[in-house]
Each structure stands twice: as structure tokens, then as C-alpha cells.
Amino acid sequence: MKYPRSSDTIYDVAIIGAGFSGVAVAYHLARRAAQHSQSLSCLVFEPRERIGAGVAYQTQSSAHILNVPAGRMSVDESDPQSFLRWLINNGHAYSENDFVPRPLYQAYLSEIFNELKNDSPDFSLEVIAEHASALEHDESAYEVKNAAGASHRARNVILAVGNSPASGEADIDSSLKSPWDQSAIDSCASDSKVAVIGSGLSAVDTILALEAASFKGHYTLISRRGLLPQPHGTHGHIETTTQTAADLVSARPTIAEMLHEFRGAIEQGVAWRDLIDALRPSTQKIWNRLPSRSKRSFIRHLRPFWDSHRHRVPVESLSVLLDLKQNGRLTSIKGRVLSHAKSSAGVTLTVQTRGRASTTRFDSVFDCRGLWTDLRASRCSLLDSIIRSGTAHYDELALGLRTDKNGKLLSAKGTPLAIYTLGSLRRGELWETTAVREIRTQARLIAESILPEQQPQRKVGNS
Ligand SMILES: Cc1cc2nc3c(=O)[nH]c(=O)nc-3n(C[C@H](O)[C@H](O)[C@H](O)COP(=O)(O)OP(=O)(O)OC[C@H]3O[C@@H](n4cnc5c(N)ncnc54)[C@H](O)[C@@H]3O)c2cc1C
Incomplete structure (x- = not known):
């Protein structure tokens, strides 16, 4: 681990949190920097001992297995075999449909991250084992502060803080035990x-x-x-189901109408797992166009049913x-x-x-009540600081923060800031945003936004 530079340094990017989201963003930034021959300096804040662990992959118990087969857990959608290759190269004989122990996934993420440090002389990645407690802004950069008030500066900040407050800020009452302990x-x-x-x-x-x-x-x-x-289980005729789902989405139904269509499709023999899976690419679109009233009603009445069938x-x-x-x-x-x-x-x-x-x-x-349903109840000092300063704003349901399509936080006037987020903090706006498949795409989009395609220079002068 390199020691962070002096306090005068302004990093290009500060990544707060190194669970799956933080690792995925670092990975996509490094790839993008290499593809476009650009230099980039990143500072990562992560108080946990193990990179890539986060909440989901911190377990050291092999009884805890991934809920998604190995062939669908690559950090990079353009290289879907990456996790499987890592498993085989490291002597773990799994195939793409196997559900692998979660500690192996953390080891994969940690190795990817460590390799980034040596990837290219133009890409630097430093880790600071600290909890970020506040975020401020001066004319030239953002200042990420720890609890003692020491700060590090960066031009772009990525909030990859995930599912729960970091260790040291446990939200759980001490008489109740944590499932992750x-x-x-x-x-x-x-x-x-x-x-x-x-x-x-x-x-x-x-x-x-x-x-x-x-x-x-x-x-x-x-x-x-x-x-x-x-449980995961058998699938039916995925092409027919995909068409049924596409018809459903284009008809722009209300939730009640959609449920009615769902029941009808199932009665006609469509497998419910296929229906849910076929809806997944459109879930964010459907969620986005629902009025707030319907979203609230879905969360109150249907969410437990959705969660138990979707996850x-x-x-x-x-x-x-x-x-x-x-x-x-x-x-x-x-x-x-x-x-x-x-x-x-x-x-x-x-x-x-x-x-x-x-x-x-x-x-x-x-x-084991799971994710926050109201971000206002979270006791995360970092989120608290950016909300109180008026920098960031809750989405309409206060499930997460207001962002643009690339995950940039929006100011009160709707102007995109150089602070990004991904994963669960985008739940209010996207709903389907907490699994590897969605987060890795968000990580790539953030990298593309921070390192945009460089326009070829126009020739100046006489021709
Ligand atoms: C038990 C469980 C199993 C899952 N299994 C799967 C699966 O099999 N497949 C799948 O696709 N998805 C799965 N998921 C979904 C999971 O949410 C994502 O895969 C992913 O792990 C989310 O990662 P994250 O980095 O966004 O959040 P987290 O895992 O919560 O990581 C956030 C990190 O940020 C750090 N942090 C937080 N606040 C601060 C701060 N202020 N300063 C510095 N650091 C901070 C924390 O220490 C933590 O390391 C599972 C989720 C859970 C809970």
C-alpha cells in the first residue's frame, strides 16, 4: 500500500468505499485511462481491512454462497468470463452455472484491485484505511475529511458507500446481533x-x-x-417470455394492470422466473415512469413479494x-x-x-431487516454532511440521492456536480441497482463520464 501524498495534492478522483462498487469504479477508470492513454490519480477511502469485502462479501464462511452463478459475476460486462477464469486459474474447479462461496468472490475483487496498482505508470491508485466523515468544496476541489478533520482533495468524488454505514457507524441496536458478525x-x-x-x-x-x-x-x-x-429453478420459453415482457413494458400499464397481465401470462404457462428475468432490462425504465404515489404503494404493499421472487x-x-x-x-x-x-x-x-x-x-x-427503506434514518456522517450543506438532495422517496443518468449528484437547481454515486444510493431513481450486473454498468458509465472520449484536434493554420 502506497502512502498518500502530501495534503497539497489534488487527486483526479477520490473513491469513498471499496466494496464491489468501489472496486468496479477503480477497474473501469484504469481501463479507460489505459485505452485513452490518459493519466489519472485515485485515492480510495476504505476502513475495512479487506478490499472488495463490503457488506455482501465480507463473510469468511464458505456456507455463504453467491446468489448468482459464477458466469454472471464478472466485474466487466465486456469480459463475462473474468470471474470464471480467475476461479480456474486459482485452482477452483467451478463451471459457469455454479454458485460459488462468497469469500472467493472477495478474493477475486481484491486481486483485481491489487493488479490495478501495477497496471500502468499513468494510473495511480492509493488506499487510505480511513472512514470519510465529511465532504466540502473550495474553488478548486472537493475536500474529503476524516473524523479527526484531516482532509484530502480531489476533483471528482465517487460515493461508493453501498448498503450500510461503514464499520464504526453501525446502525444496529447493540441488543440485536448483526447477521454479518x-x-x-x-x-x-x-x-x-x-x-x-x-x-x-x-x-x-x-x-x-x-x-x-x-x-x-x-x-x-x-x-x-x-x-x-x-429458489432459483427451471426456466421455460425465454423468447416468448421476453416478447410478453416487451409488450407489457410498451403498453405503459399501471402496477395493477401489470399484475393482472402477469397473472394472465402465468396462467397461460409462462414461467414466473422467466417473466421476472425478462423484465429486468426494463425494470429501471418502468420504475422511472411510475408516479411517486405508485412507487410508494409498491414499496408498502408489493415489495416483499417482489424481493422474494426477484432476489x-x-x-x-x-x-x-x-x-x-x-x-x-x-x-x-x-x-x-x-x-x-x-x-x-x-x-x-x-x-x-x-x-x-x-x-x-x-x-x-x-x-436481518436488510437495506434502508428511508435514507433519512441513516446515521452515516458523510451523507449527513453533504445533505446538511445542501450539496446533495434525497430523491423523491428518500431511498437514495438525486442523480443524473451517469450517477452525478444534482444540485438544488438540477446542475450535475463532480460527485458521483452508484449502487444502492440510486435506488429511489432506478430501483434495480443493487446487484453486480447493474453496478458494473454504472461503474463503466462513471469512468466514461470522468474520462470522456477525446475529440481529435482540428488542424489550425493555412491549408
Ligand atoms: C448478503 C448479500 C449477498 C449478495 N449477493 C449477491 C450476489 O450473489 N450477486 C449479486 O450480483 N449481488 C449480490 N448482492 C448485492 C450487493 O449489494 C452487490 O453485489 C455489491 O456487493 C454492493 O457493493 P457496494 O460496494 O455498493 O456496497 P457495500 O458492499 O455495502 O460496500 C460499501 C463499502 O463502502 C465502505 N464505506 C461506507 N461508508 C464509508 C465511508 N464514509 N468512508 C469510507 N468507506 C466507507 C464500507 O466499509 C464498504 O466496504 C448481495 C448483497 C448482500 C447484502
Whole structure:
């Protein structure tokens, strides 16, 4: 790791966060700089020890596997075999349809990042193991500050801060355990009573990690709708489905009309997985043209159903949960957690089910409620600083920030700034924006915006 230059240095780019998004942006900037023979200096802020880990790939448990097959996880859409090649070159015998342990994906991202440092003399990449706490601007550059007030300057800033506040700013109440904390998993006594709030991907992860740690106790899964993620599975006639989806999109229906069409298509034999997958290239377009009222209503009423069908898990992961249910070790409750309280004997949860509240004691409770649904509730000091200074603005649903099509934040007057974001902070505007497939495209667009095609110089003089 190189040591950052003096405080007078103005970097071309500061990347805040080096989970998947930060690595993908660094990768695309390096490629673009090399293609156009341009020089570029980047400074990356990342307090976590491991580059590429972020929230999703920080796990060190091989029980946690990717939800997407290896052949679709390349950092570069123009080189789709990149991850698979890395696996094979490193002695991991997987094929493109395999679901690979997530720690291997972090190792792939980390190696890509490290190689960028030696890629070209014109591209420099420095890492500072710090948490960025504030962002300010003077006449010539942005100043990224840490908690102690020390600052580094850059002409462009990329907010690649992802799904949750960085370590040190945990938003989770201390009586609830984090699904991503291996010591929380290890601290559960083998025959204890565990509650899991939420029943999505992180709930599945928590249970898989506990099972891998030889937990033999009981799980209570609490979620409003009691929906588990659907498994990946067989597909039908993708061409017919793509046409059905294209017809749906061009007809510009309301959500209710779309649901009606969906049901009709499924009744006629179209596979629901194909329908959802065929919609994916158009999801952002559909979302974009919905009125805010419909977006809010979708989030309130349909989101759990959308999430459980759209964000699917490998069959093997789900069958662990179904077996536990069958063996009486897992109970699923449809309900709302009203409150929780720590006691010497564990944590008590008050849960409302069918209008009645009841209180139960658990030895441990894991908070698996997933992504923010309201950015205003986040306790991220960096986001707070740019919102309070009036630099950035929430999108209309406050799921993320207002951006232009390249991910540039917009000022109050709608002027694009030299601050970019990608991934979950664009959820309000794009909805479908949290997976590798969408983020890598956003990373490429950011690189193209920072390093635009250079126009050939026009000849001046007599001719
Ligand atoms: C459990 C899980 C599994 C997933 N599996 C898949 C999958 O199989 N396939 C797929 O396509 N997608 C998957 N996803 C989606 C996932 O969101 C993306 O793949 C991707 O990891 C998002 O990366 P990110 O860098 O945007 O965010 P994050 O992973 O959240 O990383 C953000 C990084 O920014 C750093 N940071 C935050 N704030 C600051 C700050 N102020 N200063 C400095 N650094 C900061 C954090 O430390 C962190 O390292 C999964 C998501 C989760 C949660």
C-alpha cells in the first residue's frame, strides 16, 4: 500500500468505499485511462481491512454462497468470463452455472484491485484505511475529511458507500446481533433459542452460518408476510417470455394492470422466473415512469413479494431452511416486532400477530431487516454532511440521492456536480441497482463520464 501524498495534492478522483462498487469504479477508470492513454490519480477511502469485502462479501464462511452463478459475476460486462477464469486459474474447479462461496468472490475483487496498482505508470491508485466523515468544496476541489478533520482533495468524488454505514457507524441496536458478525454467530450456545427478524437473504445467511457452526437449537423467523426467498429453478420459453415482457413494458400499464397481465401470462404457462428475468432490462425504465404515489404503494404493499421472487437463492440454501421447518427446529411467524429489550437472560421481543401483541424471550436476536427503506434514518456522517450543506438532495422517496443518468449528484437547481454515486444510493431513481450486473454498468458509465472520449484536434493554420 502506497502512502498518500502530501495534503497539497489534488487527486483526479477520490473513491469513498471499496466494496464491489468501489472496486468496479477503480477497474473501469484504469481501463479507460489505459485505452485513452490518459493519466489519472485515485485515492480510495476504505476502513475495512479487506478490499472488495463490503457488506455482501465480507463473510469468511464458505456456507455463504453467491446468489448468482459464477458466469454472471464478472466485474466487466465486456469480459463475462473474468470471474470464471480467475476461479480456474486459482485452482477452483467451478463451471459457469455454479454458485460459488462468497469469500472467493472477495478474493477475486481484491486481486483485481491489487493488479490495478501495477497496471500502468499513468494510473495511480492509493488506499487510505480511513472512514470519510465529511465532504466540502473550495474553488478548486472537493475536500474529503476524516473524523479527526484531516482532509484530502480531489476533483471528482465517487460515493461508493453501498448498503450500510461503514464499520464504526453501525446502525444496529447493540441488543440485536448483526447477521454479518461471525463472533455473534459463534457466541450462540448450541441449544439456545434464536430469533431472526426478517426472512430475506440475510436471514437465510444467518441460519446457514449457524448451521455451519453446528448450532442445534431453535429458530423463530419473524417477518410481516412470512415470505422466504424463492429458489432459483427451471426456466421455460425465454423468447416468448421476453416478447410478453416487451409488450407489457410498451403498453405503459399501471402496477395493477401489470399484475393482472402477469397473472394472465402465468396462467397461460409462462414461467414466473422467466417473466421476472425478462423484465429486468426494463425494470429501471418502468420504475422511472411510475408516479411517486405508485412507487410508494409498491414499496408498502408489493415489495416483499417482489424481493422474494426477484432476489432468489440457490435451491441447496433454501432446502436447509425447509428441512429445519420440517424437523420442528424452525418456526416462521407473520408479525411485526413492536419493541425489544435486553435482559440478563437474553432479549425479549414484543411481536404483534393478527392484532395481538405478545412478548417472548430469546437467547439471541439477529436483525436481518436488510437495506434502508428511508435514507433519512441513516446515521452515516458523510451523507449527513453533504445533505446538511445542501450539496446533495434525497430523491423523491428518500431511498437514495438525486442523480443524473451517469450517477452525478444534482444540485438544488438540477446542475450535475463532480460527485458521483452508484449502487444502492440510486435506488429511489432506478430501483434495480443493487446487484453486480447493474453496478458494473454504472461503474463503466462513471469512468466514461470522468474520462470522456477525446475529440481529435482540428488542424489550425493555412491549408
Ligand atoms: C448478503 C448479500 C449477498 C449478495 N449477493 C449477491 C450476489 O450473489 N450477486 C449479486 O450480483 N449481488 C449480490 N448482492 C448485492 C450487493 O449489494 C452487490 O453485489 C455489491 O456487493 C454492493 O457493493 P457496494 O460496494 O455498493 O456496497 P457495500 O458492499 O455495502 O460496500 C460499501 C463499502 O463502502 C465502505 N464505506 C461506507 N461508508 C464509508 C465511508 N464514509 N468512508 C469510507 N468507506 C466507507 C464500507 O466499509 C464498504 O466496504 C448481495 C448483497 C448482500 C447484502
